Amino acid sequence: PPFSPCSPSNGSSRTLSVDEMYLSDTGGQYLDGTTDITRTVHWGVPTPLQKEAYTRVLMGSIDLSRLVFPPNTAGGTVESFARRALWDVGLNYGHGTGHGIGNFLSVHEWPVGFQSNNVPLAAGMFTSIEPGYYRDGEFGIRIEDVALVVEAQTKKPFLTFEVVSLVPYDRNLIDLSLLSPEQIRYLNAYYETIRARVGPELQRQGLEEEYRWLQRSTEP
Secondary structure, three states: OOOOOOOOOOOOOOOOOOOOEEEEEEEEEEOOEEEEEEEEEEOOOOOHHHHHHHHHHHHHHHHHHOOOEOOOOEHHHHHHHHOHHHHOOOOOOOOOOOEEOOOOOOOOEEEEEOOOOOOEOOOOOEEEEOOEEEEOOOEEEEOEEEEEEEEOOOOOOOEEEEEOOOOOOOHHHOOHHHOOHHHHHHHHHHHHHHHHHHHHHHHHOOOHHHHHHHHHHOOO
């Protein structure tokens, strides 16, 4: 087959170690939907900068995901919520905060997203939420979830997001002291949802090692 830049080769492959961060950008096409999920992990001892940067990326992801906003709000109006925790300490990222995701269609689907030329957000739209942080030659961080725009539980019909990607974040990289009580409550509720929805399916498939990993990774 023709060479793909994502294919391993004897010339470019190298051994994984516990001393580095790894960014895993995953996705699949299924008959009932499309996934685009990125997680960043570190299996050893992250540096203070790596841990703070990861935590601030996570804070931005949470802040945008739990945002309540008026109908007909453009994504570009709210995308700075994903950057604010990084901006607070003079950090930023150089790519878009998210893109529309088709239902068994295109994984980067126009015209939904957070750019200035995207359409206003409306209930039923799927978008990615994916803040990050990168230091050239050192490490890269991105947290990407698929989120559904839903009606919020407000007196007037406002909107919010429901994250439908059910994958834990790396506890090894989270500095809890930076998180607000609201952000911790959000994380705990998200982990409860993962346990309730994914746990029984792992048990049904007899994947006991994976089930134990899930329980450890979603402790409050």
